[in-house]
Amino acid sequence: MNLHYCKNYEEMSQLGAELVLSEVENNPDLLFCVASGNSPSGLYQRMVQKHQESHGFFDWMRVIKLDEWVGLPVDSTFTSEYDVQEKLVKKLGIEADRYISFDAHTKDPQKECDRIQDELEQSGPIDICILGVGINGHLALNEPADHLQTYCHIAELSETTLSSGMIEKVGIPLSQGMTMGMGNIFESKKIIVFFTGKGKKPALEKFLTKEISSQLPVSMLWLHPNTHVIIDEESMK
Structure with missing residues (x-):
């Protein structure tokens, strides 16, 4: 485990970018x-800047999307797909043959999870996995529970996640998502986790005890041999 403490979001994003760019270069x-x-988001901005300065730097990189909500309308701008397309995929010129993604509008979420699992088995393992942390310590859509799922699966969203301001902006009720499991994440060669934002302090304090529990999914990362957890001051307030 590599812990990095940063003064602010900008410093955290810059460190994340340095870790990513060195891997892509190699x-x-x-x-x-x-x-x-x-x-x-700050990491992605710096990756886009690198692309603009050094055309061709990301021309071989392959991208896979971590998770997706279930049940959003076709025109929704809240999908994970819309978010990563607008922030990174389009701006880096990642073509369809280098992009693997949960279909945000699938009519069969389980089949879609099975498809992404098959894609991972054929194209993986993941070299760099980017993660944020929920206020309850969830990773991707792996919510606190008595046990965690290993591979791609349909996730039932927790009350904590559903009551977050982010979800309220959607305007329609959500209850499920499609997500990679903890096994998929653990198979990654390098994991970069951003611990930032208001309301994260309780999860961060529990994480720093080094006690591992499925009730705090992020704590499982203490077991991974090559994880970088980047923490900014806001998350400690």
Whole structure:
């Protein structure tokens, strides 16, 4: 476990970018697992800047999407797909043959989970997995529970996640998501986790005890041999 404490979001994002860019430079066709949300946005901005400065730097990189909500309308801008497309995929010019993604509008979520699992088994393992942390310590959509799922699966969203301001902005009720499991995440060669944002302090304090519990999914990362957890000051308030 590598813990990094940063003064602010900008410093955290810059460190994340340095870790990612060095890996891409050494392994241009690596498989990059992209998370949606605000936590990795600064990283993606710096990756786009690198693309603009050094055309061709990401021309071989492959991208796979971490998770997706179930039940959003076709025109929704809340999908993980919309988020990662607008922040990274389009801006880096990642073509369809280098992009693997849960279908945000599938009519058969279980079949879609099975398809992504098959894709991972054929194209994986993930070289770099980007993760944010929920206020209850969830990773991707792996919510606190008595046991955690290993592979891609349909996740039931917790009350904590459903009551977050982020979900309220959707305007329609949600209850499920499609997500990679903890086994998929653990098979990644390198994991970069951003611990940032208000309301994260309780989860962070529990995480720093080094006690491992399925009730705090992020704590499982203490068992991974190559994880970088980047913490900014806001998450400690």
